Amino acid sequence: MIFTCFDYLPFMAAVFTLYWLLRRKMLQNALLLVASYVFYGYIHPWFCFLIAASTTIDYLCALGMGRHRTRRRVLLIISVAANLGMLGFFKYFNFFADNIAALAGTIGFPLDAVTVRIILPVGISFYTFQSLSYTIDVYRGKLAPRRNFIDVALFVAFFPQLVAGPIERAVRFLPQIETPRRWDSRRFAAAWPLLVRGYLKKLVIADTMAIYADKVYMLAQPEALLLVAGTVAFALQIYADFSAYTDIARGTARLLGFELTENFRSPYLAVSPSDFWRRWHISFSSWIRDYLYIPLGGSRASSRLAQVTILLVSLGLSGLWHGAAWNFIAWGIYHALLVIFYRALGRAGHWRPNHWAERIGAWFVMSSLTLIGWMIFRAPSLSWLISSLRSGAGLGFSGDSLIASLVMLTGALVYSLPLLLFMFLDRAVPRRRVLHALTYALAIVAMLLFAQDRGFDFIYFQF
Amino acid sequence: MINIASFLSVLVLAHVLAGPPREIFFQGVAARSENSRRYHLSARWASASADLVLLGNSLLDEGVDENLLAELTGRRTLKLTHGGAASAWWYLVFKNIIATAPQKPRTVVLFFRDINLTNATRHTTGPWRAILEDMANPREPDLDRLVYLGQRSPLIRSLVRHSSLYQQRERAHAWLDRGIKRRLIAPLLRLPPNGPARAIERVFADERMDGDLLTLRQIAAANERSARAFRFAPRCRESFLPLIIDLAAREKIELICVRMKRRRDLDPGAESTRLKTYVADLRAFLESRGVPLIDFTPRTEIGPEYYGVGDHFNRETGRPHFTHLLAAALPYSPSH
Numbered sequence: 177m178i179f180t181c182f183d184y185l186p187f188m189a190a191v192f193t194l195y196w197l198l199r200r201k202m203l204q205n206a207l208l209l210v211a212s213y214v215f216y217g218y219i220h221p222w223f224c225f226l227i228a229a230s231t232t233i234d235y236l237c238a239l240g241m242g243r244h245r246t247r248r249r250v251l252l253i254i255s256v257a258a259n260l261g262m263l264g265f266f267k268y269f270n271f272f273a274d275n276i277a278a279l280a281g282t283i284g285f286p287l288d289a290v291t292v293r294i295i296l297p298v299g300i301s302f303y304t305f306q307s308l309s310y311t312i313d314v315y316r317g318k319l320a321p322r323r324n325f326i327d328v329a330l331f332v333a334f335f336p337q338l339v340a341g342p343i344e345r346a347v348r349f350l351p352q353i354e355t356p357r358r359w360d361s362r363r364f365a366a367a368w369p370l371l372v373r374g375y376l377k378k379l380v381i382a383d384t385m386a387i388y389a390d391k392v393y394m395l396a397q398p399e400a401l402l403l404v405a406g407t408v409a410f411a412l413q414i415y416a417d418f419s420a421y422t423d424i425a426r427g428t429a430r431l432l433g434f435e436l437t438e439n440f441r442s443p444y445l446a447v448s449p450s451d452f453w454r455r456w457h458i459s460f461s462s463w464i465r466d467y468l469y470i471p472l473g474g475s476r477a478s479s480r481l482a483q484v485t486i487l488l489v490s491l492g493l494s495g496l497w498h499g500a501a502w503n504f505i506a507w508g509i510y511h512a513l514l515v516i517f518y519r520a521l522g523r524a525g526h527w528r529p530n531h532w533a534e535r536i537g538a539w540f541v542m543s544s545l546t547l548i549g550w551m552i553f554r555a556p557s558l559s560w561l562i563s564s565l566r567s568g569a570g571l572g573f574s575g576d577s578l579i580a581s582l583v584m585l586t587g588a589l590v591y592s593l594p595l596l597l598f599m600f601l602d603r604a605v606p607r608r609r610v611l612h613a614l615t616y617a618l619a620i621v622a623m624l625l626f627a628q629d630r631g632f633d634f635i636y637f638q639f
Numbered sequence: 640m641i642n643i644a645s646f647l648s649v650l651v652l653a654h655v656l657a658g659p660p661r662e663i664f665f666q667g668v669a670a671r672s673e674n675s676r677r678y679h680l681s682a683r684w685a686s687a688s689a690d691l692v693l694l695g696n697s698l699l700d701e702g703v704d705e706n707l708l709a710e711l712t713g714r715r716t717l718k719l720t721h722g723g724a725a726s727a728w729w730y731l732v733f734k735n736i737i738a739t740a741p742q743k744p745r746t747v748v749l750f751f752r753d754i755n756l757t758n759a760t761r762h763t764t765g766p767w768r769a770i771l772e773d774m775a776n777p778r779e780p781d782l783d784r785l786v787y788l789g790q791r792s793p794l795i796r797s798l799v800r801h802s803s804l805y806q807q808r809e810r811a812h813a814w815l816d817r818g819i820k821r822r823l824i825a826p827l828l829r830l831p832p833n834g835p836a837r838a839i840e841r842v843f844a845d846e847r848m849d850g851d852l853l854t855l856r857q858i859a860a861a862n863e864r865s866a867r868a869f870r871f872a873p874r875c876r877e878s879f880l881p882l883i884i885d886l887a888a889r890e891k892i893e894l895i896c897v898r899m900k901r902r903r904d905l906d907p908g909a910e911s912t913r914l915k916t917y918v919a920d921l922r923a924f925l926e927s928r929g930v931p932l933i934d935f936t937p938r939t940e941i942g943p944e945y946y947g948v949g950d951h952f953n954r955e956t957g958r959p960h961f962t963h964l965l966a967a968a969l970p971y972s973p974s975h
Binding site for chain 2: 181182185391394395396402575576577578579580582583586587590609610612613614616617618620621624625626627629
């Protein structure tokens with residue numbers, strides 16, 4: 177089920193009503209767990225077996241860690257191997273099989289690639305990471321293993337954020353599940369602006385920009401200016417789409433008495449690559465930092481070479497997490513190289529220019545670099561991107577492409593206005609002012625007038 | 640409290656400004672000028688007093704020579720076509736021009752490809768709305784039901800019926816589109832008002848697009864949409880096809896459906912299983928209603944040399960060749 181399909185409305189209404197009618201926390205959690213499995217298995221019920229398997233393994237491994245302290249490492253390995261094994265099989269099997277066969281072919285050992293018809297379970301990358309955070313935190317002693325299976329299962333499967341995040345940490349979210357929740361009208365007041373904002377971003381901005389971006393990226397050989405315009409549209413699309421999902425997830429969770437992690441903090445205002453990753457998909461980038469980058473040695477690694485390697489591995493794998501294709505890996509490595517380059521220039525960590533003119537310059541450079549990254553990310557394949565950029569047409573532009581690009585860029589500018597308005601509201605207007613109420617009413621008007629007829633799935637479902 | 644009041648007042652005010660909700664979503668043009676397509680088709684129809692009417696889109700327009708067909712069949716033949724026209728347009732032409740004529744034709748042949756006969760919403764919005772309105776009567780409840788209310792979720796249906804603001808969507812989209820293209824970019828680049836739209840058409844012309852570049856997400860979405868589109872029985876219930884058949888029966892006009900062969904079908908394995916099942920169901924349905932289906936898809940006499948642009952036959956060899964095949968395939972023609 178997705179937030180934008182009609183079936184979600186009666187589903188959510190039923191869950192919401194029943195949930196608040198049930199007074200006991202245990203019953204509320206059981207209801208949410210059932211609702212989460214219905215939500216997840218709505219199209220492919222067998223997906224539920226997968227998430228149940230992952231949950232059971234992690235639940236038992238964590239319990240085992242609590243009981244048998246000497247076997248903690250083995251149990252952690254079992255948990256990690258099982259989770260990554262499932263993720264690897266469902267998401268990457270065909271990719272690796274194809275590439276091994278291609279590599280063998282090029283070195284003179286032709287192999288037939290064994291490909292399997294696999295349906296990628298939506299959200300597997302998200303819940304795998306979320307579930308892993310539980311066993312790893314138990315292993316590290318940050319969290320006591322939980323005996324209540326329903327609580328652990330709900331932590332893994334909580335439907336508002338199940339298929340596209342934010343990726344919650346057990347340390348933060350399990351205590352919320354275990355705490356009694358009472359109806360509070362202030363929560364509702366805090367939830368609906370997020371829902372309105374989320375639906376506006378998705379139905380109006382992201383779905384319109386998707387039309388622009390998809391057209392450009394379906395051209396056999398787009399000219400450079402068109403590629404830039406299409407990439408600007410895609411940058412807007414992916415941000416509006418993904419942050420919309422987060423907003424709706426957070427708003428829904430608030431309706432049920434939970435608080436989810438903030439996932440975006442105006443990412444396109446970043447002035448450096450490190451700054452970008454502190455603002456973009458925060459729950460994922462902090463997961464990579466805490467469970468991969470730092471355990472590998474991080475910035476405290478002994479040599480510069482080791483530091484660079486760790487960064488390349490961490491961000492390369494971040495790219496691979498997004499999908500089984502070389503352009504995602506290239507996107508991750510590209511961002512790693514940016515971080516390395518900025519570090520070499522002494523612009524690492526929390527660097528921020530003092531003077532406003534410098535800040536604008538740094539923002540412009542970083543925005544351009546981010547766009548290049550999105551170009552790599554969105555390209556149908558690396559070979560398409562390389563051939564588009566290499567070709568003579570790729571470097572120039574015709575009158576028609578100039579006109580089309582200007583139309584698209586103007587459209588992107590118009591459709592980004594609500595995002596700018598929300599940013600202004602968040603920063604400059606104290607909450608609960610009339611201006612907020614008026615803005616959200618106008619957002620609903622805009623949705624009624626400008627929502628796209630043909631809805632698209634949320635982009636991050638595929639990851 | 641003041642926040643809730645402000646919030647509601649904006650929503651109410653917006654709806655008030657948009658006016659009361661319309662009960663009729665699709666409204667034909669009351670008075671027609673000489674530039675009207677309906678005016679022209681009606682005039683052609685009146686002067687031709689045809690006995691055999693061919694109804695379709697550009698595939699028919701390019702693919703059949705009406706004079707040659709008339710010669711071959713011995714029947715007064717008239718083509719009524721519009722480039723890109725789909726079932727809503729065919730229905731309106733049938734109902735408002737053919738069925739209302741004092742002298743009705745003996746046969747109407749409806750040309751379609753793939754699943755277009757049961758795709759009620761195809762080419763009904765954007766620029767198509769004006770084309771349909773030109774062909775429509777002041778009230779077209781079947782269009783309201785099938786195009787604007789059908790195939791939608793209950794929430795959207797309710798918005799379509801009751802929200803005057805929602806009813807302004809097409810106008811709002813057109814306003815924004817015109818604003819950017821005609822009022823901003825065209826004067827800025829000193830182009831004629833329709834210059835930007837034409838440039839975009841050229842830049843994103845079909846021949847410049849590569850279908851293999853679809854992302855997995857796009858493919859999945861298209862598959863889901865097409866899976867729904869290929870289920871014949873539910874789609875047929877929500878289509879103009881039963882209405883067209885009923886209309887033909889009521890007016891005692893023989894109806895024949897002709898499925899055109901697409902370039903893709905030159906490869907005998909190209910037709911998907913889903914489409915084969917759909918066509919079998921379509922054939923069974925048409926037979927049950929006494930409507931013959933002539934399917935040119937498997938016909939090997941139509942080779943690649945007869946095609947021009949896309950799925951259209953070329954005028955030099957394709958058009959006469961197909962006209963001969965059609966004449967031979969039509970029931971009651973002398974060659975039968």
